Amino acid sequence: REVEILMFLSAIVMMKNRRSITVEQHIGNIFMFSKVANAILFFRLDIRMGLLYLTLCIVFLMTCKPPLYMGPEYIKYFSDKTIDEELERDKRVTWIVEFFANWSSECQSFAPIFADLSLKYNCSGLQFGKVDVGRYTDVSTRYKVSTSPLTKQLPTLILFQGGTEIMRRPQIDKKGRAVSWTFSEENVIREFNLNELYQKAKKQSKAREEVPEEPRAVPAAVPQEETKKDK
Numbered sequence: 001r002e003v004e005i006l007m008f009l010s011a012i013v014m015m016k017n018r019r020s021i022t023v024e025q026h027i028g029n030i031f032m033f034s035k036v037a038n039a040i041l042f043f044r045l046d047i048r049m050g051l052l053y054l055t056l057c058i059v060f061l062m063t064c065k066p067p068l069y070m071g072p073e074y075i076k077y078f079s080d081k082t083i084d085e086e087l088e089r090d091k092r093v094t095w096i097v098e099f100f101a102n103w104s105s106e107c108q109s110f111a112p113i114f115a116d117l118s119l120k121y122n123c124s125g126l127q128f129g130k131v132d133v134g135r136y137t138d139v140s141t142r143y144k145v146s147t148s149p150l151t152k153q154l155p156t157l158i159l160f161q162g163g164t165e166i167m168r169r170p171q172i173d174k175k176g177r178a179v180s181w182t183f184s185e186e187n188v189i190r191e192f193n194l195n196e197l198y199q200k201a202k203k204q205s206k207a208r209e210e211v212p213e214e215p216r217a218v219p220a221a222v223p224q225e226e227t228k229k230d231k
Contacts, residue, residue, distance in 0.1 A: 039054055074122035075115065079131070094126045095161075096157060097128075109183075113184070121194050152178040
């Protein structure tokens, strides 16, 4: 019976790792399902040992949170009050905005990938932003990004041009469910046409810099009244 449980959980780990991007995700999935297997085996041996092990796992998850990404990036962080204002400020700027939550392991795994993309493609006409929908729940409602613990919409990437949403990943089907999508660097570059957007933004920025400024009109001199001495 124990062998069957381990084989079943091993199959689940293999299926889960198909969507994993980084080595940390692979290792995390292995450890998570190993804990599940241990919990089941402890409960089969003695319910008290199972409860004790489950309590220790919950305490560990609550106190030992994974570290947040603190590396280099060219990303602007929005709040609920600044996101709309920033998107509407200059409609010539294309924005790629990540809607994330700090408690989501998928968002934490995607953070270094999004940061690396911002270092490669950020320019004056193509910029990257992030907003914490776990903190600003009204933003999640406004942009229709679910923050449920069981949601598959975190993270969500949305492309804005002229202040208007053009596309998002993952997509949402007619039933309101997120279509499965892998947040790898290659997929983001391909789906959002980052190379094309970057070249277009660079050309537009260069064209704006080359446009000569119109000469300012010099105001005509106003003749001064003669003084009494001149008279």
